[in-house]
Amino acid sequence: AQSVTQLGSHVSVSEGALVLLRCNYSSSVPPYLFWYVQYPNQGLQLLLKYTSAATLVKGINGFEAEFKKSETSFHLTKPSAHMSDAAEYFCAVIPSGGGADGLTFGKGTHLIIQP
């Protein structure tokens, strides 16, 4: 069975600083990987995804993530944090080619932006 682990339930950074949210996956073959963002009292919105093409993936709002097979990681980064980035972030995994029971989500990381 596949799974994802998000290191750190809460991450706090200063406005303008680098954002790094960690995600490691467990899968026998390289899966598809996703990052979702959830703003307060809203549903989840797709930030970016890795589907076995380019290993460096760019998403919305200046976020990007790099798939590293050797490290089984898919960490999310943004060079300069903005107050509007404060939200909950979820990493999710599915076998490449899909699966009937869909995505498996990590427990989430709450990103706090300090002024």
Add this chain to the structure above:
Amino acid sequence: NAGVTQTPKFRILKIGQSMTLQCTQDMNHNYMYWYRQDPGMGLKLIYYSVGAGITDKGEVPNGYNVSRSTTEDFPLRLELAAPSQTSVYFCASSYYGTGDGSGYTFGSGTRLTVV
């Protein structure tokens, strides 16, 4: 284009009452999912459906039932509400179980409190 619509947005139930959470999508997606989200636990899959007339259990199905009579609708039924079912419920859909790497479209959620 409405996407995935969930109703109601909020509900308070008494222990032992029943209710149906509604979910409708207008994207002609084959796959639909129900998740519950609890603080610090990420999203847990309750039930999923790969097409009209076909449903299957996810990770946490106890206390819930679903049906899928049409492609558009995927209601979630709580028969005997219990405090443990206090949660935020999300419905999601995808065209091909994310096998094409497209990810899910999420509804805005239903916040349920059982007292």
